Amino acid sequence: MKSLFLNGLWAAAFLAGTAACNSNPDSVKDAQAVNEKKIEAGTPDSTSAGSDLKDAREYDTEFMTKAASGGMLEVQLGQAVAKNAVSPQAKDIANRMVTDHTKANDELKALAAKMNVTLPTTLGNDAQSTYKDVTEKKGVAMDKEYVSKMESDHKDDIKAYEEASTKAASPELRAFAAKTLPTLREHLTMIEKDKPAIEALK
Known part of the structure; x- marks a missing residue:
């Protein structure tokens, strides 16, 4: 009985430890969860109009x-690539990302x-x-991976910002998205x- 009990405790501890290791908090989802609570508190109206307002917010x-996380990535990754890139082209792109996205982030x-x-x-x-x-790649391989990621990321960003420039409920957010679009392009x-x-490069 004692060994069964100890085995049970070990199994419970193992599962708890596994769950802890597998838990990988996402800062974007965490921030959005906070925002959703604020929205819930600010929209007590249960009518369809209240529901529409909640969805818009x-x-x-x-x-x-998402834009905040993406903007931080452009700056942090740009700083790393500007320091470690092999090609002048990758360095130029990285430095431009740091400058422009720092401004947009602010x-x-x-x-x-x-x-x-x-x-x-x-x-x-x-x-x-x-x-x-x-950043796990080195030399030319890093330059190539960086430019590939930047191309796909900017294509996605342009679509998201185009949508936000017309769909966002906040006029100021629509203006921010519209203002940022030319830079992304x-x-x-x-x-x-x-x-x-x-x-x-080889």
């Missing part, structure tokens, strides 16, 4: 939390404070994965222009 805050933070929206302060899981995929043009030279 959730769209805005979800866009902002604008988003100011807007979030005004709208009482909680933003993540660390990279979300998707952004962490991208950062790891690039310039980034994509730069990336696509330099990508062939980077991919040709």
Whole structure:
């Protein structure tokens, strides 16, 4: 009986430890959960109008939390690549990302404070994965991975910002998205222009 009891305790401890190891909090989801509580508290109306308002606010805050994580990724990854890249093209792209996204991040933070929206302060899981995929590689391989990730990320960002520029409930958020779009498009043009030279590296 004693050994069965001890085995049971060991199994419970093992499962608890496994669960703890597998739990990987996502800063974006955590921030959005905080925002959803704020929205719930601010929209007590259970009518369809209240439901529509809640959905609109959730769209805005979800866009902002994802944009914050993505913006932090552009800066942090840009800093790492600017320091370690082999090609001047990759360094140029990285430095441009740091400069432009630092500015956009600051604008988003100011807007979030005004709208009482909680933003993540660390990279979300998707952004962490991208950062790891690039920085684990060395030399030319890192340059190539970086430009590939930046191309796909900016294509996704442009779609998201285009949608937010017309769909966001907040006029100020629509304006922020519209203002940021030209910069994102310039980034994509730069990336696509330099990508062939980077991919040709050996």
